[in-house]
Amino acid sequence: MSKKFFQHTSLWLSLGTVLVIGLWPIVTHNALNRETAFTVLSAVALASSLNILLGYTGYVSFGHVVFFGFGGYVGFYTINVLGWNIWMAMLAGGIAAALLAYLLGVAILRLRGAYFALATIGINEAVRAFINNFAPFGGPTGMTLNFKVYKAYGGAMHALQLVFYIMVGLTLIVTILSYWVRTSKFGLGLLAIREDEDAAEVMGVITPSAKNWAFVLSAIIPGMVGAIFFFKNGTIEPGLAFPLRTSIEMIVMIMLGGQGTVLGPILGAAGYQAMRDYLLVSPLFKNLQLAISGILLLLIVLFIPRGLVGWLRQRYPKVRRWLI
């Protein structure tokens, strides 16, 4: 029993971290802590999702926020226009993002390295331009929810509480998904692609399909996160839905924690958000917060380029077995 338990230490550690963040506002009964935990968990979910593509498969996507925005738009539309509930909307957002990823994957996963990264930036901009001109989604001014929508959930206060629980659930799911991919045969194929795509192909990995599935898996949760984020936000517009900066932040969080590991993106995202939140409101730094977080990031990347988990693995070879 205990041997089996320790086999999955990394999963327990990761789930534990997510649970601690998720339980913190529930135990303290504090709305502000809930809001803070919400942004931290959404960052964790986004970073862990992108990690499947970036960390395991080695494909850098600079436009991953496109799935968050697109899923958000589809989810928002189903709530605002079709009158669906949040659960269905979340599902719709996830499916829409997955479909988009599948179609895009067929087209652009043939590209490698810098070309792929450039294409992903282009796609984010293209989808944004499309939404900007798409009348059913409200065009450039987007859509706004009626405050009464929240009544069905017992008022805005309860709706936001519910959204938080959903976010905890989604983050736990993405953690399990990430761990499953990392330890499965499928994930091994992805790791092989990351190291040498041609060699992986020779070894029997069906690279086009493996890459495409990795892309789809990395898009579903961001689509769902988008749907619940914009439900909570109450309004959606192209500028809010497709911020390039969030894409870059997702990569930064993964690199801080350690790419290609399960626990890394979780710690990276939580650490990054905690730092940003602290700087944003601290009386001493709040006017300089972006400059300071830039310098801190630079220092971290300079001195621990593999990220926290990568550094631990390198420094203490004994922990490698259970810290993945």
Add this chain to the structure above:
Amino acid sequence: MRRKLYILIGILLVAGMVLAACGKATPTSAPAPKASESSQNNVPAKTSAPSAKEVTVTIGFTQSKTGKFNEESTRQSDGLDLWIKQVNDQGGIKLSDGTVVKFKAVSYDDESSGDKVQQLYTRLITKDKADFLISPYSSGLTSSAAIISEQYGKIMLATGAASDSIFKKGYQRVYQLYTPASHYLTGAVDLLQSLDPNVKKVAFIYENSKFSTAVVKAAKEYAEKKGYDVVMFEGYDKGTTDFGSFINKIQDSGAEAVMGGGHFQDGSTLARQIYEKKLPIKYLALLVAPPDPSFADLGDAALGVVGPSQWEATANYSPESAKAAGLTWFGPTSADFVKAYKAAYNEDPDYHSAGGYVAGLVLQKAIMDAGSVDPDKVKAALDKMDILTFFGHIKFNTADAHGLQIGHEMIYIQWQKKDGKLVKEVVWPKEGATAAPLYPLKH
């Protein structure tokens, strides 16, 4: 080698983030107000009661200290800060029960992005115990903040947010200070009607963007209600530089008045080409471009062109015009505001600055009317509010679109010639006018 690669990627990422965060929108052309000399100090609530009970009211808001709204948002909070300073320097507001109310502001950077607005407003309410809230800059961020303010029953004064849609979503405690987008051009229709009741044929030509489309759709509806015959209603693509075919079409339609436009570049090009082709129209009103000082570079083509603005320093709202309109006057005059603003920040205020200041002023009036800082009483006072300030008329919808601004009218400026030089004059509404309108257009 690999380490170097990581370092390179790291540096690029940081640089990318800094760039993304610093990317500012082109500063909106702020109308340059002219300060007229006036030493009259007309700020109300001059009180001092040393023995009275003193309360400090916390005003919470987020400001876009970084990101694309930085410029506008900073001016907005500068305006608000000026109001806070003035009220506190004068000893605060004295209520009827003798309580003295002073103000303090708490603000955070929302980075012009929506992802932290709700978190920060929750913080302002639960941790900083803000009593009243001011909206962030822009309609998008304001709608995100409204969900939080509404659920805690906090009053939020929305300035810098012109969207109509927020106020049609069932909020009860959000109050708009700007004229909503749907009224940007309706005043231009009123002005035309007051100038020449015989004109009946109007053409609308506008940029195919959501803002301009929303504005002209509302204006068209309004014009038709007023009995106008809309002979042309056509959009042009962003970046259009040749309006030749549109101008021919306007001529064929027999329109006597033209309204529309979009942004600065297309609006000024349209005005120039209408002038060059000597289009025989009597009236031309365009969005956004005319209030910009550089519109005067068009020379004679700018003469007589009308354009809407939220506020102009030259707008002649005064205690006298309030009396004439049967409204209560409140707060400083435009000249006093401009003077104080210039002294504090060493630059001319634009309408964002005025919007920030007036948010404070309206709150002050509501607290004075309510005689209390109790949110329910202040809400009742806001619902009843019907005043004239240097910013214009302030009155809120209290029915189907609660909180929507229905008093404030856009100011319409017109380029006129004085001593051979082009000057911007306020021509509408009448109580704020600085000159008689030039009519008809002389081409």
